[in-house]
Amino acid sequence: MSRYTAAVLASTFLFSQSGRMTMDDEVGRVRHSAQFAKAAADIDANHERMVADIIHLTEIPSPPFKEDKRGEALLAMFRAAGLTNVERDTAGNVMGVRKGTGNGPLVAIAAHLDTVFPEGTDVRVKRNGTRLSAPGVGDDTRSLAVLIALIRAMDAAGIHTASDILFVGDVGEEGAGDLRGMKQLFTKGAYKDRIKAFISIDGTGPGDVIKNGAVGSKRYHVTFSGPGGHSYNDFGIVSPSFAMADAAARLSKVVVPRSPKTTFSVSMIGGGTSINAIPSSVWMDVDLRSASATELATLDKTFLAIVKQAADDENAARSTASGKVTVDTKIIGDRPSGQTPQSSVLVQTAAAAIRAMGMQPAFQSSSTDANIPISLGIPAITIDSGGSGGEEHTLHEWIDVEKGPSVRGVQTALLILLAMAGAR
Numbered sequence: 001m002s003r004y005t006a007a008v009l010a011s012t013f014l015f016s017q018s019g020r021m022t023m024d025d026e027v028g029r030v031r032h033s034a035q036f037a038k039a040a041a042d043i044d045a046n047h048e049r050m051v052a053d054i055i056h057l058t059e060i061p062s063p064p065f066k067e068d069k070r071g072e073a074l075l076a077m078f079r080a081a082g083l084t085n086v087e088r089d090t091a092g093n094v095m096g097v098r099k100g101t102g103n104g105p106l107v108a109i110a111a112h113l114d115t116v117f118p119e120g121t122d123v124r125v126k127r128n129g130t131r132l133s134a135p136g137v138g139d140d141t142r143s144l145a146v147l148i149a150l151i152r153a154m155d156a157a158g159i160h161t162a163s164d165i166l167f168v169g170d171v172g173e174e175g176a177g178d179l180r181g182m183k184q185l186f187t188k189g190a191y192k193d194r195i196k197a198f199i200s201i202d203g204t205g206p207g208d209v210i211k212n213g214a215v216g217s218k219r220y221h222v223t224f225s226g227p228g229g230h231s232y233n234d235f236g237i238v239s240p241s242f243a244m245a246d247a248a249a250r251l252s253k254v255v256v257p258r259s260p261k262t263t264f265s266v267s268m269i270g271g272g273t274s275i276n277a278i279p280s281s282v283w284m285d286v287d288l289r290s291a292s293a294t295e296l297a298t299l300d301k302t303f304l305a306i307v308k309q310a311a312d313d314e315n316a317a318r319s320t321a322s323g324k325v326t327v328d329t330k331i332i333g334d335r336p337s338g339q340t341p342q343s344s345v346l347v348q349t350a351a352a353a354i355r356a357m358g359m360q361p362a363f364q365s366s367s368t369d370a371n372i373p374i375s376l377g378i379p380a381i382t383i384d385s386g387g388s389g390g391e392e393h394t395l396h397e398w399i400d401v402e403k404g405p406s407v408r409g410v411q412t413a414l415l416i417l418l419a420m421a422g423a424r
Helices: 006-013 023-031 034-045 047-058 068-080 137-156 180-187 240-252 293-317 345-356 371-375 403-420
Strands: 084-088 094-098 104-112 126-128 131-133 163-170 195-201 209-214 216-225 262-271 281-290 326-335 362-366 380-383 388-390 398-400
Touching (some): 023 403, 034 137, 034 403, 047 137, 047 403, 068 084, 068 094, 068 137, 104 403, 180 371, 195 403, 209 345, 209 371, 216 293, 240 293, 262 293, 281 293, 345 403
Parallel strands (some): 104 163, 104 195
Antiparallel strands (some): 094 163, 126 131, 131 398, 262 281
């Protein structure tokens, strides 16, 4: 059986020391090998099989915190594809290993199981030519199917890698999931401290984007409480709603830098019991983000001071005879910022692979599964799954599986993975 030798693949990691060849030369060697040609041809020949997998997985509901059914399906697919050590961890992550020769460190590649859509959402796929429409079809179900396509292609070409490759379908990437799957994988699970390079596949695109920056976020559920009362008879007492409105207005006037991009949003609000009652409790959910850990910390400190001041000012402005307005600030999401440097071997390998596939790499920051390993100092990036798409996180989400762009994206991911899996 033909194979990539550990020496050939590992040389991509030694170029900077040897000075004899560039990363482009070494990745190009893999790109033009007979084994890669066979694997790339398998991806092309079995494209419709991958499309069928996308449809199959999309139509298995996977709402936040309820990813089990889709996880069961992926677990079966991992087993059928021949992975070893196939299992689900305590968080719900589905994992399997494609064994290497043992001469390289563990490389992980992942796509997330969860969608943003609540239980009961109609997830049936509508197909019109090469266009597939359904909630979650592109974010991130297509990427799950890509994982399976990569395994099949490597097996069809008889490719052996120096490194073991850990394939992961993870939970909790979206919204309130707060990256719980990645936190389990990297800080508590069986592979803790073993993964030396991490690749997340998330969303659609031609394959030319490398997301090596992690946009961090702090998310809060803020509750303002007070005595409450009748809107007419008790007029003049403190009102939690006025305090909350003041806090939101003050936040709206905070000046944040454009670079590094830093943002805030009052995303959800609620509370009260009746139009003719001063509420005893109101709440708002707030999202703070930045590509810079320093700027995020500054914004976080400013926000916490704002909510406290809003409550204090309301208590000073109206009667507290029946009680004061209090505020409870509960953190419901904490995603760390960070960056895998462009000079790192992982980013350089991905960039060389993109060039070898006839594209120019673009570098971006985003909030993805890669945030956790990046924050721990583990080289990590997020890449496209291929094809194109739009209207993510809406009921009208769609992807285009036109064969050319779709296949090229998968082949690019394959080349990045193979180059990295040769490390030792």
